[in-house]
Amino acid sequence: MRTSPQREGHLPTGSSASPSPHTDVKRRRFLLALGAGGAATAAATAQAVAAPVVPAAAAADETGTGYRETDHVRTYYASTRL
Amino acid sequence: MSSAPIAVHHRLEPEDRARANFYAILARLFADAPDAALLAAIGRSELMEEAEAGTLPLAWNRLVAACRVMDPEAARQEYTDLFVGTGRAEVNLHASHWRSGFMMEKPLVELRHDLAALGLERKPESTQVEDHLSALFETMRLLIEGDPGRPPANLSAQKGFFDAHIDSWVRDLCAALDDCPLANFYRPVGQFADKFMALERDSFAID
Numbered sequence: 350m351r352t353s354p355q356r357e358g359h360l361p362t363g364s365s366a367s368p369s370p371h372t373d374v375k376r377r378r379f380l381l382a383l384g385a386g387g388a389a390t391a392a393a394t395a396q397a398v399a400a401p402v403v404p405a406a407a408a409a410d411e412t413g414t415g416y417r418e419t420d421h422v423r424t425y426y427a428s429t430r431l
Numbered sequence: 432m433s434s435a436p437i438a439v440h441h442r443l444e445p446e447d448r449a450r451a452n453f454y455a456i457l458a459r460l461f462a463d464a465p466d467a468a469l470l471a472a473i474g475r476s477e478l479m480e481e482a483e484a485g486t487l488p489l490a491w492n493r494l495v496a497a498c499r500v501m502d503p504e505a506a507r508q509e510y511t512d513l514f515v516g517t518g519r520a521e522v523n524l525h526a527s528h529w530r531s532g533f534m535m536e537k538p539l540v541e542l543r544h545d546l547a548a549l550g551l552e553r554k555p556e557s558t559q560v561e562d563h564l565s566a567l568f569e570t571m572r573l574l575i576e577g578d579p580g581r582p583p584a585n586l587s588a589q590k591g592f593f594d595a596h597i598d599s600w601v602r603d604l605c606a607a608l609d610d611c612p613l614a615n616f617y618r619p620v621g622q623f624a625d626k627f628m629a630l631e632r633d634s635f636a637i638d
Contacts, residue, residue: 376586376637380446382487382630383453387477392452394472395459 441577451576453627458568460620461524462559464510467503474499487626494623501616512613522608526562529600538562542596546570549588550581564604567597590635601628 443451459469476495479488513521523529530538539562546552546561551570553561560566574592577583605628608614608621 372638376634377444377446379634379637380450380630382479382481383446383449384477384479384488387479388449388452388456388473388491391469391472391476392455394469395455397468 441583443576443583447575447583450631451572454568454572454575457620457624457627458565458572460617461514461563461568461624462565464507465498465501465503470498470501470503470506487623487630490619490623490626493619497616497619506616509613509616513608513611513617521611521613522604524564524604525560526564526567526596526600527560529603538596545592545595549574549584549592562596564601571597586635593631593635597628598632601625 456473459465465473473495478492478495482489482492514524526542527536527539539560542561549570551573553559553566557566570592571589573581574584574589602625605621605625608617609625614621
């Protein structure tokens with residue numbers, strides 16, 4: 350059975366708490382198998398379709414009003430439609 | 432809402448860029464059947480070197496080859512047959528289906544909590560539940576790549592999300608897809624996903 354995840358570990362904290370330089374080098378060497386950029390065009394094409402999840406903050410920025418469609422607001426609007 | 436490809440604003444190491452790209456492609460392929468443009472784009476992608484048996488490069492090259500010959504209409508039918516179906520999908524793409532042993536909806540509640548902590552939420556117009564494989568892959572892409580409004584998440588945040596929400600069941604899903612007699616185009620998709628997940632798992636384990 351899995352242990353429950355540590356909440357702190359899920360928070361993006363920018364560049365802090367990076368792995369040690371040694372680990373980083375080992376990891377990058379390991380990931381060299383992935384190559385570099387060979388799938389970039391395909392990835393851009395894939396992302397042309399709306400993604401299922403969005404950053405909440407960015408979604409609010411797009412409206413330019415600071416308005417954010419929360420679950421509550423969404424429920425309200427849904428209730429106005431029949 | 433349609434949107435243009437997201438502009439790249441953060442400098443990433445080539446390996447992380449490649450990871451983000453593969454997550455983007457897999458997120459899209461599991462979200463819906465590929466259209467002609469996507470099949471063509473993947474089909475034009477560079478083949479990977481050192482494509483030996485059982486490796487990620489070989490799985491990628493086979494996926495590229497499959498995209499070159501796949502008909503979009505057939506892909507659409509196959510996606511529907513495999514993942515939508517009538518009543519019960521042949522292969523279920525939701526984490527909650529695979530993560531037995533939990534109280535009902537507990538993984539989904541945890542996922543929503545973790546997404547909120549990461550500043551992410553489901554798009555209101557999305558018909559997908561958050562625990563759909565496509566949404567989980569898209570979340571990994573966002574964590575790795577960041578977007579114009581947020582920096583890339585560090586490795587421990589990426590590993591935390593992968594361990595908590597993907598790792599425990601994605602292997603079973605890929606195996607089921609591989610075994611499914613209806614799978615044709617989605618067999619190499621699943622095989623590539625499986626190899627990519629194995630690489631992620633192993634690279635996160637490096638310390």
